[in-house]
Amino acid sequence: xxxxxxxxxxxxxxxxxxxxxxxxxxxxxxxxxxxxxxxxxxxxxxxxxxxxxxxxxxxxxxxxxxxxxxxxxxxxxxxxxxxxxxxxxxxxxxxxxxxxxxxxxxxxxxxxxxxxxxxxxxxxxxxxxxxxxxxxxxxxxxxxxxxxxxxxxxxxxxxxxxxxxxxxxxxxxxxxxxxxxxxxxxxxxxxxxxxxxxxxxxxxxxxxxxx
Amino acid sequence: xxxxxxxxxxxxxxxxxxxxxxxxxxxxxxxxxxxxxxxxxxxxxxxxxxxxxxxxxxxxxxxxxxxxxxxxxxxxxxxxxxxxxxxxxxxxxxxxxxxxxxxxxxxxxxxxxxxxxxxxxxxxxxxxxxxxxxxxxxxxxxxxxxxxxxxxxxxxxxxxxxxxxxxxxxxxxxxxxxxxxxxxxxxxxxxxxxxxxxxxxxxxxxxxxxxxxxx
Numbered sequence: 483x484x485x486x487x488x489x490x491x492x493x494x495x496x497x498x499x500x501x502x503x504x505x506x507x508x509x510x511x512x513x514x515x516x517x518x519x520x521x522x523x524x525x526x527x528x529x530x531x532x533x534x535x536x537x538x539x540x541x542x543x544x545x546x547x548x549x550x551x552x553x554x555x556x557x558x559x560x561x562x563x564x565x566x567x568x569x570x571x572x573x574x575x576x577x578x579x580x581x582x583x584x585x586x587x588x589x590x591x592x593x594x595x596x597x598x599x600x601x602x603x604x605x606x607x608x609x610x611x612x613x614x615x616x617x618x619x620x621x622x623x624x625x626x627x628x629x630x631x632x633x634x635x636x637x638x639x640x641x642x643x644x645x646x647x648x649x650x651x652x653x654x655x656x657x658x659x660x661x662x663x664x665x666x667x668x669x670x671x672x673x674x675x676x677x678x679x680x681x682x683x684x685x686x687x688x689x690x691x692x693x
Numbered sequence: 694x695x696x697x698x699x700x701x702x703x704x705x706x707x708x709x710x711x712x713x714x715x716x717x718x719x720x721x722x723x724x725x726x727x728x729x730x731x732x733x734x735x736x737x738x739x740x741x742x743x744x745x746x747x748x749x750x751x752x753x754x755x756x757x758x759x760x761x762x763x764x765x766x767x768x769x770x771x772x773x774x775x776x777x778x779x780x781x782x783x784x785x786x787x788x789x790x791x792x793x794x795x796x797x798x799x800x801x802x803x804x805x806x807x808x809x810x811x812x813x814x815x816x817x818x819x820x821x822x823x824x825x826x827x828x829x830x831x832x833x834x835x836x837x838x839x840x841x842x843x844x845x846x847x848x849x850x851x852x853x854x855x856x857x858x859x860x861x862x863x864x865x866x867x868x869x870x871x872x873x874x875x876x877x878x879x880x881x882x883x884x885x886x887x888x889x890x891x892x893x894x895x896x897x898x899x900x901x902x903x904x905x906x907x908x
Contacts, residue, residue: 542860542861543718552860558860559863561795561868562799562868565796569812596780599788600776601766601767602818603744603768603790603791604790604791604792610812611811638816640815
């Protein structure tokens, strides 16, 4: 299983019946492929729809502008309402990519000054307003830790994330402290520590990710 | 509302104009107006839009032709040509959180001075902005925004200019149609009055100045 699949499958386990969920571009979008069969989830795309499965149209697209499908029961609305849902606390969970996360769970994911300037899109609103923020990211970038003491990239929000899922570990931030919850199959606590710059609390009951 | 040829519509837009352009990754963007802007070579434009699409599509055509002096958008990540012009300094780019961008435009169209939003507090987005505490929560004051022209694309337009949109091609279009001095609309289908039922009209005819006729 490749890193992206491990991350997407594990995050899909966070979905609950009836949730309204916003998925970012990239690995987060893959989470939709692993929705448990026995639950119904509403997905919100940043430009409006809550799609499921069944029809394609050039005017029905995801947050990357690609055609998607929608089951009966989907609905569309303008961008102001879309962000009203996001900032207004109506989105139960968002899954976003990350460039860096600090020891307290603060995220940087929208710019590498002078190098890569994609812009924040909806990320700042989502991290500020969604009830639960889950970050899907590779544990390291070219061997360098992405979970750091302090982000040197510009922050997305001062609101800390709730959960980080990498191909190595699941980390939560209770009380503003990075805490290891799970390790991937074949990955030891020592491996995770070695790949993490931020100080990591390791409780006694760390278990293996079930995939 | 007046019906107009696309060439005459674009001829009204002077060099240096500010344009709100509907669409999300070119979905719901008035492509015929964009093509005509390129053909007439309108220069020094300020573009206010969610994104600059991708190279050669939607607003990406204006970027490629070097017609845009300034962009106010939330995301330019899928258009490397915009990023290059920003880094080279040939285009000024103001990146605004998407929810803030749409609310600033909405405020501009709704007669408000701006909005208070928690988005961006404690980040670089707050630089140079007023902060207000309301009931113990901190907000940024984000000012309203208007433009000289809104260029919008609808799914249905009737003969007097009522507009209805389709699926995700709605996005910023109806919000922008409220926030510009002149509104130029294109539509996939132009239909008789009454075909769009009153409850389905999203943009009311009186705010649409020009409806671009089919070729």
